[in-house]
Structure formats: C-alpha cells, structure tokens
Amino acid sequence: MDPLAGLLDGPRARGAFLLRMVMEPPWAVRIEDRAPICLMSVRRGAACLVPSDGGEPVRLGPGDIAVVRGPDPYTVADAPGTTPHALVGPGGVCTTLHGRPLAQDMVLNVRTWGNAAHGGTAVLVGTYLLDGEISRRLLDALPPLLTIPADARTRPLLDLLDAEIAQDEPGQQVVLDRLLDLLLIAVLRAWFARPGADAPAWYRALGDPVVGTALRLLQDDPAHPWTVAALAARAGVSRAGLARRFTELVGEPPMAYLTGWRLAVGADLLRESDATVEAVARKVGYSTPFAFSAAFKRVRGVSPQEYRVSPPEDPLDLPDRQRTLPRDRPVGKVSP
The missing domain is CATH 2.60.120.280 (Regulatory protein AraC)
Structure with a gap:
C-alpha cells in the first residue's frame, strides 16, 4: 500500500x-x-x-x-x-x-x-x-x-x-x-x-529496506496475527534487529504501531460503513468484539458504539437558520 x-x-x-x-x-x-x-x-x-x-x-x-x-x-x-x-x-x-x-x-x-x-x-x-x-x-x-x-x-x-x-x-x-x-x-x-523535507517518521521509514517491508506488511494486512518474529522473518532480519531498527526509525515498537493502525482503521470503518462492531473487529485483527471494544475505549475514551453514533458535528447538518446559504444557490461562505 x-x-x-x-x-x-x-x-x-x-x-x-x-x-x-x-x-x-x-x-x-x-x-x-x-x-x-x-x-x-x-x-x-x-x-x-x-x-x-x-x-x-x-x-x-x-x-x-x-x-x-x-x-x-x-x-x-x-x-x-x-x-x-x-x-x-x-x-x-x-x-x-x-x-x-x-x-x-x-x-x-x-x-x-x-x-x-x-x-x-x-x-x-x-x-x-x-x-x-x-x-x-x-x-x-x-x-x-x-x-x-x-x-x-x-x-x-x-x-x-x-x-x-x-x-x-x-x-x-x-x-x-x-x-x-x-x-x-x-x-x-x-x-x-522536496529536499530536506521534514516528513513524518513512518513516511521516511518506508524507504528503509527492512523497516519499510515491515510497515507495508502491517498496513496492507492489519488483521493478520502478526508477531515481531513473523515480521522479522519476512524482512530477513533477526527479531531483535527489527525491533530495534523499527523503534529507532518509526518512534514506537512494531506491535505498538500495529495497535494504533488497527484502531485507526477500525475507527474509520465505524464511521464509513454500517459493518457491525464484531465485523469491524475481525477486519482489523481482533478475535472478539470485546477485545476490540476494550482496546478502542482505552485509547479513544469511548466505546466503538459511542464513537459511531456521536461523530463530530457536520456543518451540513446544522439547522437551516444556522446555515449561510443552501447549497443549490450561490454560496456566501468564506470557508466551511
């Protein structure tokens, strides 16, 4: 990816x-x-x-x-x-x-x-x-x-x-x-x-032959039961070598990155699809919806269901009296 x-x-x-x-x-x-x-x-x-x-x-x-x-x-x-x-x-x-x-x-x-x-x-x-x-x-x-x-x-x-x-x-x-x-x-x-770009750590790490391989594996298939040993084998290095190099370049260990990525993908699926919490949990690598919900609430502060039904306020959903102009007329906003 x-x-x-x-x-x-x-x-x-x-x-x-x-x-x-x-x-x-x-x-x-x-x-x-x-x-x-x-x-x-x-x-x-x-x-x-x-x-x-x-x-x-x-x-x-x-x-x-x-x-x-x-x-x-x-x-x-x-x-x-x-x-x-x-x-x-x-x-x-x-x-x-x-x-x-x-x-x-x-x-x-x-x-x-x-x-x-x-x-x-x-x-x-x-x-x-x-x-x-x-x-x-x-x-x-x-x-x-x-x-x-x-x-x-x-x-x-x-x-x-x-x-x-x-x-x-x-x-x-x-x-x-x-x-x-x-x-x-x-x-x-x-x-x-651009030359001298201050790109995020994960972006720079994708150019590394070892860490880049591991990152792409995690991003492409977050549902896989990855371990550091399995990633290291695919990247052709030792377990300790991958863990050390990954942490140095990305800023966090491989499994911590995987957890964050799984929850980020899961959060997006909750907002962008009508999949059940159980289905979302499976898609991002959690064996049960309870395990996914516990991890999600620990990191996000709310349960997956609460997150799904309480999205950020969308300006398009404001009452008519709060809108600047309807969208089928010339628009009078400077910015949404």
Whole structure:
C-alpha cells in the first residue's frame, strides 16, 4: 500500500466546501472555523497568510498552494497589516467582527464570494469539513502551514478546479470533492518529496529496506496475527534487529504501531460503513468484539458504539437558520 494513498483513500472529501474568493485591496478575512484542513491557491494577484501565533506571514503568488491545518485561527489578507473586515466562524458562518451577517452582501456568483466581481485577487479555497481517523495520522504529521510553489504537476488540477468550481450541474459536488482530493494528494506528494523535507517518521521509514517491508506488511494486512518474529522473518532480519531498527526509525515498537493502525482503521470503518462492531473487529485483527471494544475505549475514551453514533458535528447538518446559504444557490461562505 502506498502510504499517502492508504491514509487518504478512506476518509475522502464528501461535501467539501469550495469557493472562489475574489477581492479588491484592501481586504482581510479572519478564519476561525476550526476546520481540520484547508487548501488554498492564488489564481491572480497575491495573498498573505498570517498565523495567529505571531509567526511570519507567508506570501502566495499565482499558482502557489498553501495547506493550513486546523484548528488554530489565521488571517488571509492582501497585506500582513490589513485589519480583517470579515470573520469566518464554525460552520462557515461569515460575519463582520461585530457579528453582522455578511453572507448575502458578498455573494458574487455560484461558489464565488468577495468584495468586487472583478477584483485584482482571486483565490481558490477548498476545505475538508470532517477528518477521519486514518487521515488523523497524516494531519498530526503536518505543520500548521505548508506551502509549495506553482509547478507543472499542480497547474492542470488548479485549472480544472477553477473551471468546475463555478459550475452548477448534476453531480457537481462529487466532481469537486474528487478534484480536491487529487489536488491535496499532489500537494502532499510534492511537499514530502522536496529536499530536506521534514516528513513524518513512518513516511521516511518506508524507504528503509527492512523497516519499510515491515510497515507495508502491517498496513496492507492489519488483521493478520502478526508477531515481531513473523515480521522479522519476512524482512530477513533477526527479531531483535527489527525491533530495534523499527523503534529507532518509526518512534514506537512494531506491535505498538500495529495497535494504533488497527484502531485507526477500525475507527474509520465505524464511521464509513454500517459493518457491525464484531465485523469491524475481525477486519482489523481482533478475535472478539470485546477485545476490540476494550482496546478502542482505552485509547479513544469511548466505546466503538459511542464513537459511531456521536461523530463530530457536520456543518451540513446544522439547522437551516444556522446555515449561510443552501447549497443549490450561490454560496456566501468564506470557508466551511
């Protein structure tokens, strides 16, 4: 299993929020939506991302892409010192800093929002509304903000997303979801592959001939009754040698990694399928649902059934009065 494909394939975007933000300077938008991950790219003009922790502002030019990991707030602006005129809160509700609704005031077209229809800056924004437990391993490995410059690999995807984002045809949301997935994967591949990349330990370890073999075995077949001895035999090294090298490169012993992976896959199956707890337990290598439930509650703090019936709040499930606009009309959110 390819590591990025394996981590991103389960919790794919479903009803992700996408729009084109068109602005004429001066402008600034404060983002406090607590979304797990947001991707944005400048199509024309320029924009600055200003972290809330006092970090250095990051400038984006045409074609540049930024990935912002939630839930910390940040500001998107024409310049670092511009005072925000709009605030985006949980659920994508957009207001002034004093709470006056702005959604209707700034709608320009289908999935197009801003202060000027022909503004000098246009930014594509794509936000994942929910994060699944498999992707959490990846999200936890990412910095709060990463950027990659424009390149030949991402440009065609950006062009296609830009063309589709203002369309309103049958199946449009599915098209946009898949385009966002493809773009995110392309960005992460480029980021992990760059010279000097601070990739997560498991990602770097996949390049090791011994540990990489063991990791792929665990990821490909978590239900197998793996032991360190069995992994070592498949990797062609001693049991002690594998345990030592695996812990050094991955940061935890093989069986601890396997437990975490099994529970992550199990958590995703609970949310993404209607399989029984017993069936999920078998799929991830637990002989009984009781053993799976005990391990799950020990790590997650809730039982599998509680986890399944109490998912994170989905902005799409908010009462109508709390939504910015219905999805079959021009959208007035800045971010979900």
